[in-house]
Amino acid sequence: MNRRQTIPPELRYTIQQFNEQYPTEDACLETIKERRFPGGVTHCEKCGVERKHHRVSGRTAYACDRCGNHIFPLAGTIFEKTTTKLRLWFYAMYLMSSTRCGISAKQIQRETGVTYKTAWRMFKQIRILLSEDVKLEGSSIEMDEMYYGGKRKGQSGRPMRGDKKKSPVIGMVERSTESKAGRIKALATPDVTTNQVLGLVREYVLPKSTVFTDEYPIYDRLGARVNEHKRINHSAKVYVMGDIHTNTIEGFWSLVKRGIGGVYHSVSQKYLQTYLDEYSFRYNRRDCGNLIFHDVLAKAAQPLVSRPDPVMSRMMSDESVPF
């Protein structure tokens, strides 16, 4: 894959630009307000109509120009009850969107002086925002699994039956075309079975697609679900045969493994999906340079109630720090 080493100027968003755009708490609050209620105009409960609202000094509130009723732009967002400065949240989002390999809570703790616990929670909340409902549209899809965890030597491949230490992940990625960079969907799954594979293909892959996998038996029945199923025989040490390979998705796996291993050191099974979402979010915007930050900010400014996902809301309210 042709990966740019340097970001073209139009896709750059430097820390200096960030600091200029968000110098104060007010600037951050104003940004969230503008994203939720452009121009400060929104429905006023008391007046019963759309009204312009103005800033109430000293509070994270805006008041109706006519009746003075307050609205709170942070309500329902990840910032709602935070005691951490908005600028720090923004900086954490900036860091997370500016590195390919991710960023550790330790690093932001060192840079800003917040406690490790605060830093860890901030990243956890931001990561949860990055879950996306991606439906793959490309005509050529690679599908593969990886196994996360299990540190012992010689355990890097597929686990033995009943090995509970490894968490399986199944991924599907569009191959890039001239006009479009391929996107990925990666899911931590309870097991790796034919039914899992077929279920995921039904949900994320169009029937007209060609799917590329290796020869592992869980993919045996794929051919009936898609236009064409092509397989590469890895066990015979064949990795590429014409267009038959799974190199794209293996590239993503190595990015995730390098990242989690190098930056986060370890990730509990419970949170594995949120880390996959973080890597997928960046991967799916890898041609956006540092502008990814603006997408993260857009997600953060949305109230969480519009994401009725029970697993996610459980995680949002979970305050524990894993180590």
Ligand SMILES: [Zn+2]
């Ligand atoms: Zn009003």
